[in-house]
Amino acid sequence: MPDDLPTSDELHTQVQHRLIEELETTESLHRDLLDSIPEVVMRCDEEGRIAYLNPAWESLLGFPRAESIGSVLTDYIAEKDRARWIGFPEAGSPDQTSHIRFKRQDGSVRWFLAGLRRSPDGNCFGLLQDINEQVELAQQLRQAQKMEAIGRLAGGVAHDFNNLLTVIIGGAETALQSAPDSDPGLQDDLKLVIEAGERASKLTRELLAFGRRQVMQFQVVRLRDLIEEIKSILQHMAGEHIVIELEDRCAVGEVSVDPDKMQQVITNLVVNARDAMDGHGRILFSLSDLELGNEGGPLELSAGSHVVLSVSDHGKGIEDGDLEKIFEPFFTTKEEGKGTGLGLATCHGIVSQNRGAMDVTSTLGVGTTFRVYLPAV
Numbered sequence: 001m002p003d004d005l006p007t008s009d010e011l012h013t014q015v016q017h018r019l020i021e022e023l024e025t026t027e028s029l030h031r032d033l034l035d036s037i038p039e040v041v042m043r044c045d046e047e048g049r050i051a052y053l054n055p056a057w058e059s060l061l062g063f064p065r066a067e068s069i070g071s072v073l074t075d076y077i078a079e080k081d082r083a084r085w086i087g088f089p090e091a092g093s094p095d096q097t098s099h100i101r102f103k104r105q106d107g108s109v110r111w112f113l114a115g116l117r118r119s120p121d122g123n124c125f126g127l128l129q130d131i132n133e134q135v136e137l138a139q140q141l142r143q144a145q146k147m148e149a150i151g152r153l154a155g156g157v158a159h160d161f162n163n164l165l166t167v168i169i170g171g172a173e174t175a176l177q178s179a180p181d182s183d184p185g186l187q188d189d190l191k192l193v194i195e196a197g198e199r200a201s202k203l204t205r206e207l208l209a210f211g212r213r214q215v216m217q218f219q220v221v222r223l224r225d226l227i228e229e230i231k232s233i234l235q236h237m238a239g240e241h242i243v244i245e246l247e248d249r250c251a252v253g254e255v256s257v258d259p260d261k262m263q264q265v266i267t268n269l270v271v272n273a274r275d276a277m278d279g280h281g282r283i284l285f286s287l288s289d290l291e292l293g294n295e296g297g298p299l300e301l302s303a304g305s306h307v308v309l310s311v312s313d314h315g316k317g318i319e320d321g322d323l324e325k326i327f328e329p330f331f332t333t334k335e336e337g338k339g340t341g342l343g344l345a346t347c348h349g350i351v352s353q354n355r356g357a358m359d360v361t362s363t364l365g366v367g368t369t370f371r372v373y374l375p376a377v
């Protein structure tokens, strides 16, 4: 036997080295894969404690991986979705998927599609795919369609209704003219008819505005001037225990809007803020510029320069569940006779017709901010 041939011991070591090398290569391939995919990959133990997370966890949720490992997965599920979370399936059961919101480190929540599986040894594997954008777009679309449909219905009804009211008021006015002076009771009744008719007519005008059927008279203005113009009216409506302030970043651009309608929007927002603060506190107007790139911005805004008007109060705030209904016509939390639920629907209609958009953020017990976005000219 030539002595340059390896002994069996040496052969054994060589094979071992090769195997280790191959193992290391596949392992690093898997690690690279796990490190680079945009979905969260996780492994949990039988009790649901996190044992492994890939880096996507940190980039999507913001929590450092080292901190999250060892904690219970359910702690990261948004409070409002915990009741729906049924956990990992039993071993041998088919994979399970669910739409669920996870908390992020900054306190916000994001929608994920969670794919879950349990292996026979009890280990649980999960894949979380970020579907936040799709869910939000779908919600916005549904909301826009609903508003559109209600708007058309309300607009159509209001239009016909207004024609009838014109006849009613006109008839009552003619009758009042020919009512004998000797019959003051009849005169009073007719005046009442006219008054009620006019009030109904005002309501239908609001409905028409919401149904986007109003004629707009556009002018190039600065929102600051529109606010200044009606400041004393606003102050009068807000009452003496409310301070109205205007914070103005001086560069704020001009917009092309119907000034009267935009003042109607501002008035509505102030009245709502007053009601939310029970007549005591501070309402802050703030104006700023917003430049949007090609990807567009919040809501359905297109690229370009915008002016943002925000109206903030520190009133009672809006419940989470109410937020999505807030711009719907007839949605009101005020007692009967106090609210019509048409204020914000009208604002929304007017702002849309002025090629803008509105949104709202609110924290219960802390306050609310409504924002109006308008394209700058």
Ligand SMILES: Nc1ncnc2c1ncn2[C@@H]1O[C@H](COP(=O)(O)OP(=O)(O)O)[C@@H](O)[C@H]1O
Binding pocket: 268, 272, 273, 276, 313, 315, 316, 317, 318, 326, 331, 332, 333, 334, 338, 339, 340, 341, 342, 343, 344, 345, 368
């Ligand atoms: N600034 C605000 N703070 C808290 N809740 C608000 C605010 N603005 C509006 N809301 C809520 O939105 C609802 C709808 O407002 P709106 O359309 O103006 O109708 P209305 O004022 O007649 O109720 C209100 O009933 C209220 O619950």
Ligand SMILES: [Mg+2]
Binding pocket: 268, 271, 272, 339, 342, 343, 344
């Ligand atoms: Mg209102």
